[in-house]
Amino acid sequence: MERILEPELMLGQEQSLAYARADFEEPHRRVLEEFQSVFGDELDGDVLDLGCGPGDITLRFARAYSRTRLVGIDGSPAMIALARQEVEKEDALKGRVSFIEGIIPDAQIPPLPWQAIVSNSLLHHLHRPEVLWETVRRCATAGTRIFIYDLRRPPTPQKAREFVELYAAGEPEILRSDFYHSLLAAFEVEEVREQLEQAGLDLTVRPIGDRHLVVHGVM
Template sequence: MPEDSLPQRIPEPELMVGDEQAAAYAGADFTTPHNRFINLFAERFPGFGGGAVLDLGCGPADITLRFARRYPAALLTGLDGAKAMLNHGVAAVARAGLASRIQLRHARLPLPDPTALPRFPTLIANSLLHHLHDPMVLWQTLLDHAEPGAAVCFMDLLRPSSREEAAALVSRYSGAEPEMLRHDFYHSLLAAFRIDEVCSQLVAAGIEGLGVEQVSDRHLLVWGVLG
């Protein structure tokens, strides 16, 4: 086996708590992957018209805002465990004039009291799974807060086959970004899961109705209607 192969993930810190790191992410240009997420949702749920949506790990709310603009009848609740990131999100929502349709809440998963949050007919998440040291936290949160038959669309990074491939992806997609973002992207790739690992997680959680597929050279998508 090559020395730089990645048969197992290498976890990274769960939360981005520093102000400098949060500001870097809030100011970065994620237009391409974030628009890709919105388009993937639209392709897989063409009948979606709006309603309550839970955005898990919303960060500075860039995808939350893009989703709200794409679907004017959607009412979004965004959760994130990092206050520094949420501060940027709250400011962005206010600037966009969407505070009446987007509520951001500081909460770290798993919620100590799941009953403090209702169940939702639609749940979305982007780049949350690879941050979690225990991936089952995400799937239990889904079971706790999804209505029966809920639409689910979670996109995340896909772990490459080697450190060399991870470095090449960083160079290809983040070569012009600040060093902090390049560093974080590299380590996030090492912390990400593979498709077979996510499938095993879903089986272990007893979750039915969701599929897992590769949607780019660095992303996987978990989506479907919860059984």
């Protein structure tokens, strides 16, 4: 099955709210567990979260690694507003987590010595995936840990529909539809391997479970 693009930014108010309210407890816990299994329990300093959406992954990193400062970037004003509301609810995280509205690759990303650059579910949104790898290359310095987690494209639309039934059965229709289109827009492992090769990035890519992939390594 060929990749079918979906809109790059999640700009809609209703769409952003449905995404922010969705139950991502299990998949997002797995993202953190995978990071910990690759990089261990020690992480401090500045961490960049690309395509942070409403901030759930950003906040999970901040909670898991208490000596980090997190910066989340997203091109959707609705998503950034939701992310800022979330951090306001947790006194312990205020001052350690901030969000910037900006579209990759043009976003104004502070030139900090990033200890880690992380991202979940951004890659499949990008019409030109190379902008993610250009951004990683531009923002990373020697020793930056890179961790990009995403959906993996299933072999057929039928399989994508099965995943929607299996993993989003009780979710609102807008979320189910987004999930379906995200699966069709996602990359296969081999395609990501080619992107990394073209970008000259020496990172590992491998499948995770039935519908995800992860890219990781140290610059």
